[in-house]
Amino acid sequence: MKIKFLILKLTREKYINRWIIFFIDLFFSVSSTITSLALISYILDRDYSNHTIFKVFLISSICSIVCFFICKTYKGVIRHSAFTETGRIAMASSLKVAIILPIFSLMTEAFSFRCFLLGSVIDFFLTFFILTIFRAFLITVYTFMVSSITSRKDKLLIFGHEKSSPALLNDSFLRENSAYQVEGILRFGPRVSMRMAAYNVFFVSNQAEFNRLVNHYNVKAILFTDYKVVKEESERLVRFCEKKKIRMLILPSIDELQGGKMQLRTLPEVRIEDLLGRDEICINMTEIANSLKGKVVLVTGAAGSIGSELCRQLCHFSLKQLVLFDSAETPMHNIRLELEEKFPDVEFTPVMGDIRMIHRVESIYQRFRPQIVFHAAAYKHVPLMEENPCEAVHTNVYGTRNVADMAVKYAVDKFIMISTDKAVNPTNVMGASKRLAEMYVQSLSIAISKGKHSGKTRFITTRFGNVLGSNGSVIPRFREQLAKGGPLTVTHPEIIRYFMTIPEACRLVLEAAFMGKGNEIFVFDMGTPVKIADLAYRMIELAGLVPG
Incomplete structure (x- = not known):
């Protein structure tokens, strides 16, 4: 119980103190230089005095501190690290070797040019790989700990354009900010074995395949990446979800999040307004x-x-x-x-x-x-x-x-x-x-x-x-009637309105x-005008009920 409480506390921490990361990086960097010296000694059959080793230790420490401060490798939140972070580590490792070489040539005569060359190559690769592996290890451990705690969350599939999905694929983004656990990415088309970031990509072509997928993984919700995707898929995926009683959620826009309109922990559901039969008019x-x-x-x-x-x-x-x-x-x-x-x-x-x-x-x-x-x-x-x-x-x-x-x-x-x-x-x-x-x-x-x-x-x-959702419009009226269990009243089945x-x-x-x-x-x-009766049918289906 204490271990679980400790894990929970760790996963709730926003980030590890950057100075802890700094000193860990410094330890690994200096250790890489000393290890390089030991390998040179073994490969070239040379013995180095304790004084030389101490001098190498001191120079490596100073150079590593300077490089880490310049490249700011310790400031990044490790669980959000991306491929670009490895470039920062590579830059710091290269800069460290570039500074160490002239200092060694000035301060000691114990090394030949061959030693310098071999040592710099080994030192660079050791520093780069150890710092990278250290971060990968922390991300893996963090992911495992969070997964063990959040395994009881409802499963969710992400559906969106290929351009919009990658923004969500940062492994910790939705996990930390949503009440759902992302099971994978949903696509339409023939089945192909592939992954995007940390997630499997699932392909479906029809209602039967969709039903098998959500049953197998016990999926409770589909997350649409934006409103445009919902409108494009209103006659396909939305219908699949309605028939299977799967919740449909929409990722809030950046403006909504920055404006404080929405918290990710309560992702908004797809509304009838989102199924409006045309694209919204874009304005400069x-x-x-x-x-x-x-x-x-x-x-x-x-x-x-x-x-x-x-x-x-x-x-x-x-x-x-x-x-x-x-x-x-x-x-x-x-x-x-x-x-x-x-x-x-x-x-x-x-x-x-x-x-x-x-x-x-x-x-x-x-x-x-x-x-x-x-x-x-x-x-x-x-x-x-x-x-x-x-x-x-x-x-x-x-x-x-x-x-x-x-x-x-x-x-x-x-x-x-x-x-x-x-x-x-x-x-x-x-x-x-x-x-x-x-x-x-x-x-x-x-x-x-x-x-x-x-x-x-x-x-x-x-x-x-008619403005959808405005005071006195048909949508709030239908919602009230749905909340009471129906029926939804329409003046005439052929009445159409513009919305x-x-x-x-x-x-x-x-x-x-x-x-x-x-x-x-x-x-x-x-x-395009919309039949009020059709609007009523869609609202009933969105509510998970059967018209008639």
Whole structure:
């Protein structure tokens, strides 16, 4: 029990003290030089005095210390050592021999040129191989100890592109940071015997081969290396996993890890959003970042699903100040805590208030003097607005007018209104109220451009359809119904909708803000429409259940 506790303690240590490694390397290096001297003595049949041996010991110690400090061989975390580390060791060994040779020639006459040459070759190879083998031994022992402790973890297979997988193949990366034990790499194609790094590569071609593989190794999860891989394999590997009830996980992006959004120990599962039937639209965020750098930005509806994601993305752009404006207390408190944790260096101010209150809106413009405004505040639930049309008009029309008028009065550079595709030939109160808001903003923009109204604000309107996972969208509703055991309700089996993810929608809003010159309405390309019934079926399968 004590031995197991000691092993557990050792494996939890982040690294061995670098000075311990330094002195071990020094011991091996000096021992290599003394061993070289002994071999020379034996090969050339020469005897060396104790004084000469001591001199060799002293010179080797000094030269080794100098070389290790120059090459910094002792600073690397050994369990993360890669092939490049052997190059550093080879450099240190070569430098040591190169320094020792002229010193010996100056300080002693006991060695001939033949001794120098033979001794330097033996010393180099001994030092290089012993230091390399020492590191390989430590890695092997560490791997064995960790494997003996983590053998109870659930087994996992990694699936990804050949270019993306090697980043994961550092033998200790996932082992230390995940609740899973990596069993190997998964590929599609005819069976070939091969390995990548420390892992076996398994090949499957169909459902039956996949089932045999996961049964044989008791695999509980598949790890996709990125979102693109999930979309490409949504009709093959995802289906295999759904039928076999295998968990599907996605490796967080570097941005998510650095932003503190994700811990590797709780790898996120594949969501229905990841199976969106098209590639996400790629946008050059560098130009957008340059246009927003050093600006004061106001976001209305900042606590909502779109507004909060806008705030998250804006926090990456080195703003002078970000102002969050919303009337929902608890969501505002939540987004405040999130931004404080993830972006401690960003200056942002949460402000409670209602866009329908003109004096409150003006006080915010007067206090913060925003240069760019993203207007996301709105009532958007169609059935509720049908039942409460006065509130739809009051918020979506009069509220927008208040925010727009104050933007003109306080010389805002750009005003980006977030609208909806339901404003196109509206058939419901919500869509009609948003279209009225669009018309007001456009009229104000045209009046300013023609000189009929004083001001410099450029108004830009953006329209998009259903956003996956946003408040009130079909996905959260289906998730709630699944949690209750079903059924999932669909209005009509043939209904289709266009979808995009929340982060994608917000990136497109930022792109419109950058591109817009004023008076435009940007209509986003939503891709291929998706049947709501098909979406429901996929969600049921992802939950490990059987439709029908």
